Each structure stands twice: as C-alpha cells, then as structure tokens.
Amino acid sequence: MELSVNGSKIFCYTGGKAFDAAKPTAIFIHGVLNDHSVWVLQTRYFAHHGWNVLALDLPGHGKSSGDPPVSVEAAADFVLALMEAAALDKAALIGHSFGALVALETAARAPQRVSQLALVGAAYPMKVSPVLLEASQNDPEKAIALVNTFSHATLAPPPSALGPGTWLYGSSRALMRRVLASNPRVNVFHTGFKACDSYAAGDAAMHKVTAPTLFVLGRQDQMTPPKAAQSLVKAAQRGTVAMVPGGHQMMLEAPEAVLAALRDFLTP
C-alpha cells in the first residue's frame, strides 16, 4: 500500500494481505541500501498470522519518494509520522542494521507507542570505517562489493526469499545497485552510512525504551558482530537475545531461525 507521509509517497509492502485496522501492526524497517524486500519471508508469515505488516521503503529509497533521512533521529521522526498517517496508536517495530537504530530511536521518542521492539543485526555505536564511508560516496560499486562480502557468511544458503535456487551474494548486490539507482538526486548509500556513523544516542535511547526488546544477532555477522550489540543489550530494560546461524543478512541467510525468533517474541 502507499501512504502519504510529510508530502511523500511511501511504499509499504503488506505481506500479501490488505491492511486491517482491527489487527495489531508490525512495522519492518530495512537497513542501508536495502528495501522492503529483504523481509519478504518474515513479513508474509506475520501478515498471514494475525498481524498487519507495513514493510516500508524508507523515503527516497526504492518505491518511496521524498528525501532520504540524513540521521537516525530524522528517520525516527519519519516512522512516527508514518504511524500517524496510518492512524496507528501503537505498533511493533522490527529493524535491521541501520533500521534497527531507527526502530530503537523511535521507541525511545515514543515509548508508549511501541508494543515490541526487535533489533536485527544491531550494533551501537554503528561506526562505519572511513574507507567504506569514502567509497560509498566516490566508488559505490567498490563499497557495494565490500559490504556484500562482509554481509554474507555462507556459500550455501538455505532456500531463501526467492525460494530454492536463490544466490544471496547476487541478489543482495543487485538490490543494493537497484536501490542506489532508485534515487538519482541523493546517494542514499553514503547518506545512510553517515547516519549510522554519526548516531550518538544509542545507549541513552535504549534506557528510555519500555517495550519488550529482542536482539536477533547473527553468529557469523561481520558487519555488526554480536559483541557490538552488548552495550545495548545491557541497557535494555526488558531485553532478550536470540542468536541465529547467519551473517548480517540473516533474514535471508537464516530465514527460518529469524522467523522462529520473531514468532516467539511477537505475540499480538
């Protein structure tokens, strides 16, 4: 479905089911240079099991218009505005990587409006190496190659988002290229990395969150290794951790384990 948020058209994938105001809603927020499609398996499941699903394309990414958020804080404001546009008092927030920081900051700004918070592949601080920051701006193809290599942990992934026969290195690279090309005005790769790198309020935000919080961490994650989430885990008031066998793109590399973790956590 399409929502109008701050004058921008925002695409939200609903998992194959129409939005139903009577159901609880889960908002899925993707990471840098990704879009809604990284969540396709998990979102289809929840859409068919009692939830409204809004898997969004962030502004200026993929099928959504508008300016891409320049900071985690700006992205959190956007998520709250999106909840207004969808007339949602409360929602579960599930974020991946940069999207996890966005979900965290949103939950800190409006703790009473977040029923559950799931942080997938989260780290704080989420520093981006100067080499990668520079490459994301001046040599995006090189940066995509680096990120792609660091984001996958196996040459033999299980059946994934496109079903059996999916080659995740190739699909992740194609998606990053597509999302980068989707915005001819702003380099959303560099903008996203800068937002991750400059976010300085993670621990403080985590202290403010009152909702149950799940950390889904990939054992082989080289982008946001599990140890890099520990300060957030310690700061969480109601935190639990689920370790899954995968790298940073764990929704795609370990779709069943990520689903199981989220399914146990997300009870309407």
Next chain:
Amino acid sequence: MPGYSDPGFDTLALHAGAAPDPATGARAVPIHLSTSFVFESSEHAAALFNLERAGHVYSRISNPTNAVLEQRVSALEGGVGAISTASGQAALHLTIATLMGAGSHIVASTALYGGSQNLLHYTLRRFGIDTTFVKPGDIDGWRAAVRPNTKLFFGETVGNPGLDVLDIATVSAIAHEAGVPLLVDSTLTTPWLLKPLEHGADLVYHSATKFLSGHGTVIAGIVVDGGSFDWAASHAASGKFGELAEPYDGFHNMVFTDESTVGAFLLRARREGLRDFGACLSPHSAWLVLQGIETLGLRMARHIDNTAKVVEFLASHPFVARVGHPLLESHPSHALAQKLLPRGAGSVFSFDLKGSRTQGKAFVDALQVFSHLANVGDCRSLVIHPASTTHFRMSDEALAAGGITQGTIRLSIGLEDPADLLEDLKRALRAAEKAGV
C-alpha cells in the same frame, strides 16, 4: 567461509550452493531422488504453499539437488538466482513464456542455434508471438526492429555456427532504451569465457548439456536472472510487463515486483512456468551437471588451448577455404572477441572445405578421433555437417544469413591430446582431397 574478498571462479565452481550434508556429513552433493518433501505440520505445509517460508514441496517446482546447481550457476554468472530446466530449449521457452503471451514480439539475432530458430520462427508464431530476426552486428537493425509490442531482445554470445560475437553492451543499451530486457544464450562460452550479465544482459541461459556438464551425458538447461532489469519501472512506462508487475490471480494475486525487487522474473517463472509447463530437470541430471561444473575452469582452458592449435592448423591447410573462428584476424568478430572474450571465443567453430559436397562427406567419414554426432561441448571432439543435420530445415537463404554453406563443417574441439586431433584432421583432409580425384 567468505572473508575479505569474494571467492574466485574455481572456488565457486566447487563450493557455491553446497555445504556438507547436515544429516549424513556427505561432502559431495547428494542426489535427492524424491518427488516430495515431508511437511513438519499442517501449518508448515500452508506456509510453504503461501511463500511465507522457503523450502521444498514437490520436485517439479524445486529440489535440493537442483537448488545447488541453480545457486552454483548463479554464482558463476553473477546472478540473483536460477531455474534449472529439462533442456536448454526448455529454459528458452520458460523465459519467453514467463514474460509474454500472444500478441507479443521478440527481436532476435539471425545467428542462432537451429532449435532456437525453429522455436521463434515457426512454433511461437503459432502461439501468437512474432519474431524479427536481425544480424547480430547490425546495430541499427536491432533498433529499427523494435515495435510497440516488443518484449524481449535475444541473441547468442557467439552465434551458432559462424561465431558472430554479440556486442552485448551495445545491444543491451538499445534493448533498455526500448524498455525491454536482453536475454543471452551463453551455452558456447560459459561464464569462464564471458559473463553476459556484467556487460549489460539481463537474463542468461545455457544448454547445460554442453560445456557445463561437459561430458556428453545429460540433457539439461538453466536460466539465470541478473536482477538488473526494472520490470516495475518499465511496466509503469509501457504496460509491457503485467505478468510481473500486476496482481497474478493464478498465485494469491501476487505482484511479483512487490514481492521481490530484483527477482520477480524468477518468482513467476518458478511459480507459474515450472508449475504449469512442468519442464523440470531430474535431480540425477542436475547432479551430473554439477559434477561437470566442478572442473569447468580446467576443461575450458584445455578446450581453448586445443582449439587454438586446430584453428592454426586448419587456417594454413591448402584444402581449407575458410576457418570461422574469431581468433583469426579475417573473422568479422575478431576485434570484438579480443575485447569481450580475452580468454578465447570458444571451441565450437566451423570451416569450409575446398571441394564438393561429396568431398565434405568423405572428410567426415574419414575422421576417427572426432565423433560424427549432433552435439557440442563434449569432452570428446565432435564433428557435424550443419546443412544436412542441425540446420536442415532452413532455406539456403536463411542458411547464408547464418553464415552456413553446403560445404560447412562444424567442429567441437575436445580435450584429447592435440597431436592426435591434428593427425586425425590431416588424414581426413587427405581423404577428402582424394575423393575429388
């Protein structure tokens, strides 16, 4: 497994898609000869059918052995995923039937495998899909052939059998200007020689019967999606790709471009094409192709080395009128091949004997190491006379357009000791000369 850099070609050829079997520890890929796969529960069954969870249901749609092959070829080509099929022809048909129906139009190269030419020129016309054929090097011709209902451009990396090299970057740019994808048959080059997706092709397919399997044991095909073509954007501009960008009531009203930003084609091809047309690959055949791919790099290097020696020998032989290999400066695609195919332009090529049709037959019959049969890409060296076999349905005019004469001989150079190949050819050329006396 992956570290600081992407795995190389030979590593992927051995490892992509395959981990030791978790149930048994088997290191080689198991052959899963099972039509169906047990559901954990009724809920698991429903979730699999509804694409909420990924897994195997029925081997016409997917199979664990085939999935390894699909991941491996995708890895070697640099694609997002693949679908293995019963043959190369099935891969071509699946691709076309996924993208279009009656009333659609294709622009295709004239230099095609005879089977592909049959499908486009005769059979698909019966189903309302029309094709305009363009010489692969006629760049203006590709552009001029576009019609409002054109849905696809199609060519071979090196056209069969004249080895016209397709200028993939230029032709794909014209296709993209027209809002349609470029499909490339990469059978004769394999990803070891050329990765079409890196040059602008959107979809690549193989007759895996040939070099990928490499041993002349199996019929198989595979189509790889590069994930580069934006079906949704093209459909928004032209309305051409409703099959991918509009709700499909044959599968939960799914909008494939919403489900997957970069894999919509594969979703529909598997969920509709394999389901309904059913040209799936046997897992045993998939395993044979995998076995071949494990040594693809080693074999291709030897194919190419042997070919260079044979081309050099034939080009200097007094009874040979023409050798059609881009290695030679006389070949019209020589410069393009140097650029696109620096490792070599393949080991399948044709040459023309000086002499009559009878002398051509005498040549083929005198060969002892080369096998006279209808295939290419075997580890054994092969020979055939296209005008009387693979291309016999084509008119003289159409043959000429494809660079074939009545005296053309096609060779597929294998992995034998090169000295034995040269000796065999020498003996057969002598026999052909004598047959003319």
